[in-house]
Amino acid sequence: MQLPGRSRLLLLLLLRAGGLRAGERSSSAMEEIATEKEAEESHRQDSVSLLTFILLLTLTILTIWLFKHRRVRFLHETGLAMIYGLIVGVILRYGSPSSSGHDKPFSCSQEDRPFTTLLVNVSGKFFEYTLKGEISPGKIHNVEQNDMLRKVTFDPEVFFNILLPPIIFHAGYSLKKRHFFRNLGSILAYAFLGTAVSCFIIGNLMYGVVKLMKLVGQLSDKFYYTDCLLFGAVISATDPVTVLAIFNDLHADVDLYALLFGESVLNDAVAIVLSSSIVAYQPTGENTHAFDAAAFFKSVGVFLGIFSGSFMMGAVTGVVTALISFLFTKLHCFPLLETALFFLMSWSTFLLAEACGFTGVVAVLFCGITQAHYTYNNLSVESRSRTKQLFEVLHFLAENFIFSYMGLALFTFQKHIFSPIFIIGAFIAIFLGRAAHIYPLSFFLNLGRRHKISWNFQHMMMFSGLRGAMAFALAIRDTATYSHQMMFSTTLLIVFFTVWIIGGGTTPMLSWLNIRVGDHAPSVEEINESRWLYFRVGVDPDQDPPPSNDSFQVLQGDGPDSERGNRTKQESAWLFRLWYSFDHNYLKPILTHSGPPLTTTLPSCCGLLARCLTTPQVYDNQEQLREEDSDFILNDGDLTLTYGDTTITANGSSGSRTATTSLDGRKTKSSSEEALEHDLGMGDNEVTSRGTRLVFPLEDNA
């Protein structure tokens, strides 16, 4: 096997080279000093190249700020990061001297198959070498190419094992639960069926393109059907980042947001596992690339196994974390410990899944969702903000790093194969694949949905299928063969195109399609302020409202909310309702401090069990929380008005907004049906409360 060219993990070299520096000093042979000097030099170069990336990111951040400040929307920050990456890539490619004579490869014959460790005897001294990978015979001369370009080339697994996990975890953790669950059926359909359809269609179309290229004589090496399918899987991973950041800024329709976000997040997981299963598709016998039913079903089995395994792994670690944070409630006094625990448990999900042979990234996604659903409720207020902020920063850095690396890779990756026919074919194929994914599925979903997915939503979903970090990471993972190199180069171009065009075109597209944008759209300042509010009064704007809330009148059905209330009631499928009531009545009480006490939800025959599981503390907590909520609202009505001013004083921002919220914790109905109604019916209000318009009802007539 062969890693992409001279790919190196910078960090790794940084460390290893550093290790070389502190060498054995027992003999003062000049050659050793020379080796040491060289190692030191290499360490410095590593630092320089890592520094390049950091300065690149710094520059990106400052420009992002400028763009945000001036409300520039034609270019998203990820697009910007790519442009800076491109510029640096050009400089590195054409500005740096192109060779280094130091690392002359040395050939010596070995018997059977490569060892992972190699001891080499150099004039009486032994040196330890470790296996890096196979070099295909034609590429041997490449090994000693441009040193600087080699330095800035990362091991592709860095993306999978270091950069993607925080991005994906953050996606899961910041999932807007309410809308996600309301549209769960549609999202699952889009993610599973849609991705499979898209993968299959793109794969087949590309196979046609490859056939055509063979006819025209444009193909100089092998390109199998499985490669085409793999390309289909790789390029079917849509990016949850760019469009959604814009959606978030503009506060477009929440259902559309949930559909797009849910789809693109889950679809990443599906695409990863799909590509693994395609790779696992290895027909037996000599004709290695023909169809083989047994191998096909094995691949399907691999898909199901890996996916469900990773799902379980993520869910289980999430639940374990929830249990720990549930049992060790006194951890609240030590937000640092709580945050560290949360971080470690989430990371261990990744490692656990990898250790068991599942996919860490997928596990981390489901872990994030579970953590948000259960653990988050058990955290102290400070830990909630801390964990959010921590993963926000990690996500931000990782994402911008990947995108600027993409820009860089266009020039520094040394084995690009740009085939015009393949590229044009790929663009047409992803367009058709996306169309065949969205429109028919939406049609079938609309048969079952009461709240139809309208045409302009479908067009928007069609338009929003941009490719980003995940497609890139999947494509760069294996660039050993000719076909994979061509796929990688094409993927890179598709990412560029979609991020720049779609990222820039989202705002015009939304208005062109008449999609409701930001009626209550809070500005960035307002969001900041709502964070303030969150710190002050302990109300998290993203959080579930207290489980009882008659003032919304979802059930009564008068006012503009009624239609939505009815809709959501009938829309949600029985399966989902079943899950919801199970979750609300049993899981939430067991794992968190919210939800009704088990003693009220379990049938009376299980009374003993219920009493065992429901600690008095939980029961008290339940009551107490309710009490506190109402106290809090009564006490703080005018207090909050004062906060408005204080915020401005401390924050230095202008305007005197009244911070208000529609919370009322008086009458409690603990039936899961009502809670479901309430949760599902919160649609419009959630948008409202995402800003600062949290209205404390000062009158007591609720």
Add this chain to the structure above:
Amino acid sequence: MQLPGRSRLLLLLLLRAGGLRAGERSSSAMEEIATEKEAEESHRQDSVSLLTFILLLTLTILTIWLFKHRRVRFLHETGLAMIYGLIVGVILRYGSPSSSGHDKPFSCSQEDRPFTTLLVNVSGKFFEYTLKGEISPGKIHNVEQNDMLRKVTFDPEVFFNILLPPIIFHAGYSLKKRHFFRNLGSILAYAFLGTAVSCFIIGNLMYGVVKLMKLVGQLSDKFYYTDCLLFGAVISATDPVTVLAIFNDLHADVDLYALLFGESVLNDAVAIVLSSSIVAYQPTGENTHAFDAAAFFKSVGVFLGIFSGSFMMGAVTGVVTALISFLFTKLHCFPLLETALFFLMSWSTFLLAEACGFTGVVAVLFCGITQAHYTYNNLSVESRSRTKQLFEVLHFLAENFIFSYMGLALFTFQKHIFSPIFIIGAFIAIFLGRAAHIYPLSFFLNLGRRHKISWNFQHMMMFSGLRGAMAFALAIRDTATYSHQMMFSTTLLIVFFTVWIIGGGTTPMLSWLNIRVGDHAPSVEEINESRWLYFRVGVDPDQDPPPSNDSFQVLQGDGPDSERGNRTKQESAWLFRLWYSFDHNYLKPILTHSGPPLTTTLPSCCGLLARCLTTPQVYDNQEQLREEDSDFILNDGDLTLTYGDTTITANGSSGSRTATTSLDGRKTKSSSEEALEHDLGMGDNEVTSRGTRLVFPLEDNA
């Protein structure tokens, strides 16, 4: 050269092994599949061993919580982490099968000196190998030892390049500026002179021990004088962690805290650079370990060069960050960008220093101090807490990781050389070295200090010289030779002993020495609450008070504060006063939004320049801040009282404390002398405001 045994960077393998997995699939040779399987297996093992560490940390966190909750003080968390590490080490050592036949070393002769890249031809296929390091001939059989032990052994440079920087940065960033600067002279004397004295004395004593060992016939290999000096440098690095955590919990005397903290933080930097210079001491000629004046002065030059270079590097990056955050004030609206920028700039300090050949860890320390002094003032309130929390988490994880790794290393490190004579000698030497460092220096310092360092303070400083992460990282950095292995084993034992004994004995020692403990000691809950307060009213308890504050009556000299006021006035040396007024009048106004406008501090001849540098905004800000401060106090007198309740409501903690602070922003005297007096005189009050006892004076008679 040779890296310590089979040291590997887990992360590295994790990635590399992962890279192997996605191999070339163009030929379906069975052997390739076998190699791939092996790589996958290795990847899994890496995940498992990393998982081991994470579960270890999780366990440590839960136990720490238990200890904190029950207020157990006989064992500090770092000591706990070591114990868990020890247990896991024992299990790994004696519980896992002891050999693996896979990685058979392969010998082949090479001509001249080792290449960093090696191409090996295995039955027609080329594999790329990279140099790991030299193996001393006697140790070749070690290479193929216990696989599991090898997996859990990290590359020593991980400590220097990944784990130490966040710890050291956090130390610099959380330095209590006021007390640090008040005792700057003494701290510098302890750090520079003291460490040099300690290093020299320990080195010489150990040389005596080594001579003795040679006489007794206990020494089987070479042990040079420079090795002894290196040991002196390594073991002179005292740990800023454990004792100070206890001090912080107990709120012992602030001056003692400042002296100890400042000394141990700076002393780490000195020890690193000192050990580098000792390593750089390479006398010319054949007699390589005799004294050579030229080489000695070169070493001194190296010390000064590296130290000042790293210092400059750190200070400059800090100042640049301050300037960026100063110029891009609107970044306040985007705390995420601000935090990311701060993080990246701080990291770039490390890389920049490494790239220039200086010491990254030292640069990071001074960067942290500069960031705390200037940049911190320019950050938005949210970013202040975000950056603090981010580095707090990183620091916490890194520190506990290092300590549990230490426990592990006692059993998993495979080249321990425990020599009873050397160990006993070392214990005596560090005791004598510490004594020769503290008592004479304190005596000389007391000649110049008005506020003497009392005997019990000296005893406490003597007692508190425990060794921790830094000594370990320095010792493990180079374990290639016999002497270094012995030094490493001894260092490990010293760390264990000092952390457990001194860490556990601090509380009894403090009371035995009659050192004032926690008159105003806030409990953990109170600290949390003060954080709350900080979020709410934007008053950071650790922060400088507004630059004018007559109510303390430092100058008037009546009341109990007067003595301290006079003392601090005369105590601070002219050099420090010079620096202070320069900093206050010029640097702070240029780099931050605090301090007087330049137009008032620069001489009139520079009026134009001053007006250029002082943007109207700054001037306005100055006025505005002052206005806001006083407004804020007037408005929020009763508000804060209400906050007290709210905190408790939201936090769930008990007790109704009145949140009060002694801030009064009325009369402003911008002379640097007064500000200095005020800053220096704040001693007692700072302790107060570190808790929640921030007293808003409700009466207006200040």
